[in-house]
Amino acid sequence: MKKLILIDGxxxxxxxxxxxxxxxxxxxxxxxxxxFGFTSMLLSLxxxxxxxxxxxxxxxxxxxxxxxxxxxxxATRVAAPDxxxxxxxxxxxxxxxxxxxxxxxxxxxxxxxxxTIVHKTADVKNLTVExxxxxxxxxxxxxxxxxxxxPEKGFKEAKRYDPEAVYTKYSLRPDxxxxxxxxxxxxxxxxxxxxxxxxxxxxxxxxxxDSLEGIYEHLDELSDSVxxxxxxxxxxxxxxxxxxxxxxxxxxxxxxHSCTVRxxxxxxARKLFGSLGFRALVRRLDDLFGAPVEQESLF
Numbered sequence: 001m002k003k004l005i006l007i008d009g010x011x012x013x014x015x016x017x018x019x020x021x022x023x024x025x026x027x028x029x030x031x032x033x034x035x036f037g038f039t040s041m042l043l044s045l046x047x048x049x050x051x052x053x054x055x056x057x058x059x060x061x062x063x064x065x066x067x068x069x070x071x072x073x074x075a076t077r078v079a080a081p082d083x084x085x086x087x088x089x090x091x092x093x094x095x096x097x098x099x100x101x102x103x104x105x106x107x108x109x110x111x112x113x114x115x116t117i118v119h120k121t122a123d124v125k126n127l128t129v130e131x132x133x134x135x136x137x138x139x140x141x142x143x144x145x146x147x148x149x150x151p152e153k154g155f156k157e158a159k160r161y162d163p164e165a166v167y168t169k170y171s172l173r174p175d176x177x178x179x180x181x182x183x184x185x186x187x188x189x190x191x192x193x194x195x196x197x198x199x200x201x202x203x204x205x206x207x208x209x210d211s212l213e214g215i216y217e218h219l220d221e222l223s224d225s226v227x228x229x230x231x232x233x234x235x236x237x238x239x240x241x242x243x244x245x246x247x248x249x250x251x252x253x254x255x256x257h258s259c260t261v262r263x264x265x266x267x268x269a270r271k272l273f274g275s276l277g278f279r280a281l282v283r284r285l286d287d288l289f290g291a292p293v294e295q296e297s298l299f
Contacts, residue, residue: 001126004259005051005149006117008133009102010059010110012038013091015134015151017084026277034087035276039094041151041158043284045132046261049149053259055117056095057103057110058088064107066243073243076190090276097272099264108250111137115246118146120254127256132158140246142166142174171203179212182241191240194233201226212237266290 016037024033045051066073095102103113118129118141131138132149139148142163149158159165166174183202185193197205205226209215216234219227230237266289273282 001128002052003049004053004055004121004127004129004256005045005049006114006129006131007042007045007054007056008110008114008131008135008138009038009056009091009095011133011135011138012041012151013084013088014080016041017080017087019151022083024277026275030086030090031083032087032090032276032278034084035090035094036278036281038091039273039278039281040284041132042094042098043281043288044158045149047284047288049130051130051261053256054098054261055101055103055259057113057117058092059110060104060106060108062106064109065112065247066109069239069243072190074189077188093272097264097269099262101259103252103254105250105252108247111135112247112250113252114138115141115248116250116252117254119248120252121256124256130160137177137244137246139166140174140177140244171207176206176211178241178244179206181244182212182237182239183215185240186244189243191243192236193240194229194237196229197226197233212241 013034017034020033020037022031022033024031024036026032046054064073092102103117104110105113114131114133115138118131121127121129127145129146130149131141131146134151139161142148142161144163148161150161151157152159161169163174166172172180180199180202181191181193183194183197183205184199185191193202205215209218215230219230222230266285269285270282273285
C-alpha cells in the first residue's frame with residue numbers, strides 16, 4: 001500500500017506561529033517560530049509516516065470564491081501580524097529545498113486544493129492519503145482511505161483521525177461536518193449558522209435526523225422553540241453548509257508521480273537550516289538522511 005501525505009502549509013504555518021514562542025530567530029534576527037514549527041512537522045512526517053508521495057498547498061492573499069458568495073466570510077478575523085507573513089517565503093524555501101510540489105492559486109483556499117487532490121486520487125488503487133493540518137474543516141475529507149494528522153499538545157504531536165476517531169471525539173461522521181457548521185456556525189470564519197442552536201444542539205439534531213434535509217423534514221417532531229429557530233434560520237443553515245463544504249473540482253494540474261518523495265540536496269537543506277539557526281533540526285536531518293562525511297560549520 002502506497003501513502004500520499006498532503007500538507008496544509010498555511011494551516012501549519014499559523015499553528016506553528018501561535019504555538020511556538022516568538023524567541024525563535026535566525027542569526028540575522030528574523031523571527032522563525034512558524035518556519036521552525038512547519039519544518040519540524042515535515043521532518044516528523046517523513047521520519048514517522050514514511051510517505052511515498054508528498055505535496056504542500058498554500059493560501060494566497062486576497063479574496064476567495066467564498067468571499068464572492070458571502071462578503072462577510074472571515075470578516076471578523078484579526079489580521080495576522082507581519083512577523084507571520086514574513087515567514088511564509090522562508091517556509092516555501094524549505095518546501096523547495098526538499099523538492100516537494102507546491103500548490104497555490106489566486107482566489108482558492110489551500111483546503112480546496114487539498115480536497116481536489118484527494119478527489120483526483122479517489123480511483124488510485126492501493127493508495128492511502130493522510131492530510132496534515134490544524135484546520136477542522138479538512139476533517140470532512142476523512143474516509144476509510146483518508147485520515148487527518150492533527151497537531152495536538154501545542155505543536156509536538158500529531159494525532160491521526162479516521163472516521164471512528166472523529167465520531168468518538170465529536171459524535172459526528174466526517175460527512176456531517178458541513179451540516180454541523182450549517183447549524184452551529186463557526187465564529188472563526190464568521191459563519192453564523194442558526195441562531196440559538198449551538199454545537200450541542202446541532203450534534204443532537206444530526207444524531208437523530210442525520211442531515212439538514214432530515215431535520216427540516218421532521219420539524220413537526222421538535223419543540224416549538226427549536227422549530228422556530230430552525231424555521232427562521234433555514235436559509236442561513238443551508239448557506240453556511242455550502243460555505244463550509246470543500247470544493248473538489250478546482251482546475252488543477254496534478255500528477256501523483258510528480259509528488260514522489262525523491263532525493264534532495266541535503267547539503268542545501270543543511271545550509272538553509274544553518275541560515276535559520278535550526279541547530280536541532282540539522283541534527284534531526286542528519287539522523288534521518290545521514291550526515292555528510294565532511295561537515296562544514298553552519299553556525
